[in-house]
Amino acid sequence: MEIVNLPAGDPHWDAALPVLQQLRTHLGAADLEAVLSSEAQRPSFFAAFEGGVCLGVCGWRVIANTSAGRKLYIDDLVTADSARSQGIGAALLEHAEDLARRHRCAVLDLDSGVQRHAAHRFYLRERLDIVSFHFAESLQVDE
Template sequence: MTTHDTAARTIAELDAGDIVQAFEVMHELRPHLTDADEFAERVREQRREGYRLVVAFDETRRLVSLAGFRHLNSLYAGSHLYIDDLSTLPSARGQGHAGALLRWVDEEARRLGCAGVHLDSGTPRHDAHRLYLASGFVIPAFHFAKSL
């Protein structure tokens, strides 16, 4: 686990053995994930595809926020980090944890030489959208999906 401390929080990248710690926070965003061990196994599988998980602990050392992301390279965006998951426990929202994680991801993208950071967000998540816009994100496109 790699860590970065600030006055009110610690940011750390979780190793494979620590993933289960993030289940409660991920469950807030992905309620269909109902088993902590299954969640940890799915994240370990995704790690083989480059998925990384960085988390924020509050001043009491409770894990309260997370960002799951991958380093991608595409024709439309070049080298970039894509945030798959960004979640904060309801009791910890509005305290700057997600913003701190977004800044951490920005720094990591710069370190890796990326051209930018991308994410998708559900249309009803207005509080999240305000955070993204305040963090410098723009809305360059609509995301379309089709279930098969």
């Protein structure tokens, strides 16, 4: 068996796309090309301040992938302990939604640790849905 990297334009895509479509039935060749030619996925941040005091921070990036196309992924969404339950998180999330629309994203997405019950109540209250399980494996990185 050979493992082949598949950059944009690789002729192996003629055979690989139909297999990928067994999982991502909505994915056409143009959709795949849009994912493969997407810009770098660097994190950006914004924060809420009042009188020079930071009340909350959001880290985000635009991602293109086969399951959602373009989406705004929130890496970090945190409200200062002293500012909780004052609408800061909702304001940050609303700003992220505005950014997602400006960046032509079809989805706003985030992961939340399974132990963060208060955060989960907040996300559900803010109309986010639980749409998947997230699986991860920690890997040893050679230095």
